[in-house]
Amino acid sequence: MLRSAGVASALLLALSVSAEDWPEWRGAGRLGVWNETGILDRFPDEGLDVKWRVPLGGGYSGPSVADGRVFVLDFEPTRRNEGFERIVCFDEATGEILWEHRWETNYTGLQLVYASGPRATPTVDGDRVYALGAMGNLVALRVADGSVLWAKDFVKDFGAAVPVWGMPSAPLVDGERVIALAAGEPDAKVIALHRDTGEEIWRALSSDWEPGYTQPIIFDYAGKRQLVIWHPRAITSLDPGSGELFWEQPYIVSMGMTVSTPIMGGPFLFVSSLYDGARMLRLDETTSEPTVVWESDGFSEIQTDKIHTLINTAVIDGDYLYGIDSYGQIRCLELATGRRIWESLDVTKEKQRWTAAFFVRQGDRYFINNDRGELIIAKLSPEGFDEIDRTPLIEPTSKTVRRRELGAVHWSHPAYANRHIFVRNDKEMLKASLEGEIR
Amino acid sequence: MKALVFAIVVVSDLHIDERFAWTDPLVAFLDSLDAGTTLVLNGDSFELDAPERLQEILESQPALTEAFAAFASAANNRLVVVPGHRDEALTLPEVQAVVRDRLGGDVASEGRFVSPDGKILIEHGPARDDGADAFFASHEGDYPLIDDFADRLMGLKYGLATTTEVEASHLESLLMTMSWQQFRRNLEEEVAPPAWDLAAVRAVGDGFLRESLPKDDPLYPRWDGVGLSLDEFTDDELLAICDYRAAVRRARRRMERGISQLARVGPVVAECPRSEDTAGPSFSYYWSARDKQYESVGDFSAVVRGHTHLADSGFNPGPMEDGPRILNAGTFRRTMTPARFEVLKEERGASTEELLRSLTDDDLAPCHGFVRIDAYEGEPEPTLHYWMQGEDGGFTIERRCR
Numbered sequence: 001m002l003r004s005a006g007v008a009s010a011l012l013l014a015l016s017v018s019a020e021d022w023p024e025w026r027g028a029g030r031l032g033v034w035n036e037t038g039i040l041d042r043f044p045d046e047g048l049d050v051k052w053r054v055p056l057g058g059g060y061s062g063p064s065v066a067d068g069r070v071f072v073l074d075f076e077p078t079r080r081n082e083g084f085e086r087i088v089c090f091d092e093a094t095g096e097i098l099w100e101h102r103w104e105t106n107y108t109g110l111q112l113v114y115a116s117g118p119r120a121t122p123t124v125d126g127d128r129v130y131a132l133g134a135m136g137n138l139v140a141l142r143v144a145d146g147s148v149l150w151a152k153d154f155v156k157d158f159g160a161a162v163p164v165w166g167m168p169s170a171p172l173v174d175g176e177r178v179i180a181l182a183a184g185e186p187d188a189k190v191i192a193l194h195r196d197t198g199e200e201i202w203r204a205l206s207s208d209w210e211p212g213y214t215q216p217i218i219f220d221y222a223g224k225r226q227l228v229i230w231h232p233r234a235i236t237s238l239d240p241g242s243g244e245l246f247w248e249q250p251y252i253v254s255m256g257m258t259v260s261t262p263i264m265g266g267p268f269l270f271v272s273s274l275y276d277g278a279r280m281l282r283l284d285e286t287t288s289e290p291t292v293v294w295e296s297d298g299f300s301e302i303q304t305d306k307i308h309t310l311i312n313t314a315v316i317d318g319d320y321l322y323g324i325d326s327y328g329q330i331r332c333l334e335l336a337t338g339r340r341i342w343e344s345l346d347v348t349k350e351k352q353r354w355t356a357a358f359f360v361r362q363g364d365r366y367f368i369n370n371d372r373g374e375l376i377i378a379k380l381s382p383e384g385f386d387e388i389d390r391t392p393l394i395e396p397t398s399k400t401v402r403r404r405e406l407g408a409v410h411w412s413h414p415a416y417a418n419r420h421i422f423v424r425n426d427k428e429m430l431k432a433s434l435e436g437e438i439r
Numbered sequence: 440m441k442a443l444v445f446a447i448v449v450v451s452d453l454h455i456d457e458r459f460a461w462t463d464p465l466v467a468f469l470d471s472l473d474a475g476t477t478l479v480l481n482g483d484s485f486e487l488d489a490p491e492r493l494q495e496i497l498e499s500q501p502a503l504t505e506a507f508a509a510f511a512s513a514a515n516n517r518l519v520v521v522p523g524h525r526d527e528a529l530t531l532p533e534v535q536a537v538v539r540d541r542l543g544g545d546v547a548s549e550g551r552f553v554s555p556d557g558k559i560l561i562e563h564g565p566a567r568d569d570g571a572d573a574f575f576a577s578h579e580g581d582y583p584l585i586d587d588f589a590d591r592l593m594g595l596k597y598g599l600a601t602t603t604e605v606e607a608s609h610l611e612s613l614l615m616t617m618s619w620q621q622f623r624r625n626l627e628e629e630v631a632p633p634a635w636d637l638a639a640v641r642a643v644g645d646g647f648l649r650e651s652l653p654k655d656d657p658l659y660p661r662w663d664g665v666g667l668s669l670d671e672f673t674d675d676e677l678l679a680i681c682d683y684r685a686a687v688r689r690a691r692r693r694m695e696r697g698i699s700q701l702a703r704v705g706p707v708v709a710e711c712p713r714s715e716d717t718a719g720p721s722f723s724y725y726w727s728a729r730d731k732q733y734e735s736v737g738d739f740s741a742v743v744r745g746h747t748h749l750a751d752s753g754f755n756p757g758p759m760e761d762g763p764r765i766l767n768a769g770t771f772r773r774t775m776t777p778a779r780f781e782v783l784k785e786e787r788g789a790s791t792e793e794l795l796r797s798l799t800d801d802d803l804a805p806c807h808g809f810v811r812i813d814a815y816e817g818e819p820e821p822t823l824h825y826w827m828q829g830e831d832g833g834f835t836i837e838r839r840c841r
Contacts, residue, residue, distance in 0.1 A: 252703060
């Protein structure tokens, strides 16, 4: 009888609970949406149930999770700014290292306070994984054993000038193409390489201005698959197959600081930066040509009117947009007008420049990890920020040039996969259960 | 207990002489300061080409002299005058006696002001004989506001664009136009920039000089007519030009505000050829320069400078998390920016020369820059402000010059 009940429970669980990998930056499609069910409603009183912890070197690179493996990049310094970048493959169940691949690098030329390690999340595509180091080393590896399929050095192969905060853009796999923000001179800001061989398929956009720090993303809209590249002079839509320009909306962003990932909600396409603020576009339903719906007034990251996000990517939920402003304030804006509905410091708890938190939608609520190393479950609505629960997640270890209450920040995006969270800092990576009752 | 009990206000680059046009705003500003303020005049406050000039200038400016003295005599107020390069004579005891007797102030004889808690450094900033002063002196008759640009060397650039008097020394001055290079100049030989391939540079020929400027630089169209030859430049000067090209390229590629002094978006310039062993990002010297600069001021929480006339709300050069924040107070004088100058040229259909001749005080932005550091308990928070005159003639304090 007991055995039958167990089988029935297992069957019920299998039918009711969907498991999901997290194969790239912000999860499948880069949308920041976690679709699994069977996730806890509140955190355990005693804190998260940590399944394993493994030592790790420095870096901001978030982990990716696919087919029972966890991939992440780190940096091991040797002398001064030199050292080895590494992609490590762990067993998802145990945290055991399955393989690793290292390459030599030198961070001189980066702003050194932030030169702790790689930035980009590795991208898993079936039996391959693509990883990008902070100085533009792109490597394609076999998932099975970490053997190298091909490698590119954006500096040597494309004449790239590495921006001062390094190369953060996770490779984007689209069919046979691996698309990357390469910053190549003179006209290879964006490149598409063959996934099998690394041979160049196309290149696009001038490098007379910096590449920025955003993530390439593909949206399906108006019958077109559109590769959106937000760089410091424009929001650009390219044909991912050919690199040809669909449309371009000029938008000058200071200091090359296009960091957050473009998001779409219906016809609305949104980007936001620290100094120059936000811009909301509406794409024509037929031609996809953009028009500016609203944008930030003025030019101040201190007295902001709508929203000036830096490394936080905002979310669109219904008729509203939520994001973290320049000094850590979560704001709710009316999507169609940019009108501010409310703001609060409840997410970050600290009004300080560049304070950050990262949102992932999970059903009708959000999992938010802030840069104090906390994990939050909350609901966002025009009525306000409704915190359900909060728990310590991981120690903030990254240096920043601003004075922070905890002396350091945590600026790495976690992976949410198979009802667990995988998160790293500059010392370790951990896997913790977020499994709950079936909802 | 507060680390700083009273506020500090920093005013830079007044350039007071008999023709000083900003007496009324400055007197009103002095009257507005709270009791218990330390006012620091941060260099180039007076046009002292001779020690005895201070006495003469003060006698010609009785309202201003009285206002300074009244400020300094108020309870808990303090007036400190930091020498700059145009008023270097303030380092002389007899000139310091005039400051003390007529204004009630002290001269920071070390050439800089450090707050009692050691957290704030106020200095005029590195300055040198850059050829601009001589050019301004010889052209102020024709171009009355040529010394009122922000950055000050943009006045030189526009002036040179109207003449054939471009000399190597002028070009060298223009290589140091950008405000951040003011701190880079502190670095002397300690910085290891990329090794520029000067043989390859000289092989380019005279066109190299013109192509060192972005194509929208006001001097660019005049370069061919100037007839400058590469042979007139030493290797050191060419190295400086190569550093400048790298800096302009970087500023343009990043569309940085207030650095290139030209429009944020525009043509880039190419780097000089590098030696093979300094290729790649490891030799992009900019951050090395900042880190070195940090080492020289790293014990302070805030550093306020002047000299360039270009206000800068501040940056932290890193690499440590606890500051310092480096600001430039700009100048209390009203200034002309290149962006505004180009707008006026367009509106009036005037050439550069015509506009330089016809500019009046009313054409200058109605903003008088200063830095304020309020009393604090933890760390100082210096902020850039503007004493702004509205259309009704009244003054308000604003965070931005509109």
